[in-house]
Amino acid sequence: MAEHAQFEELARQLSAVGAVKRDLVRMLPSDCPGGSAAVLTLLGRHGDMRMSKLAELLAVDLSVTSRHVAHVEARGWIERHPDPADKRSRILRLTPEGLKELDELSQRTSQRLAERLGDWTDDEVAQLIHLMTRLRSAFGDCRSAQARPPAPVIEETTRTPAST
16 A cells, blocks of 8 residues: 555645646637536536436536536527426437537547647556546545535536546
8 A cells, every 4th residue: 555645645646637627628618618518528428317417417506507507508509308207307418519519629628638748658648547547436426415525626517528
């Protein structure tokens, strides 16, 4: 097992990941702030879902989720459809325009990462992916309703197109 000093350094490095996230946010188009990008990303990754599920995945309050959803809906990137299981609820679904926007966000993010990590070898990138996947797995799904963490800095709530 690693020594205490190593865990302290790991904590510092994880805090510094915020700078990486902020750099990725800067390249988002002005009409797609981070919260909107997160909504598109989660719908793209998990498929159609209720607003309550989206709020859980975003790890934010339903009122915050509603504002993000209203923003992407106003741009024609998602639609709300009646939930066949519960007519009072709505299912959120990406539109073809939303899929196009999500693809553009993914391309922008990939391009930025390629620029920033251009001097890394393929093996180094693969190792980072492996270790980050393992780290995330070690923490499990921290977004459960019973133990909801504070809103993440950028990744899931406000400013990333694709990170999880």
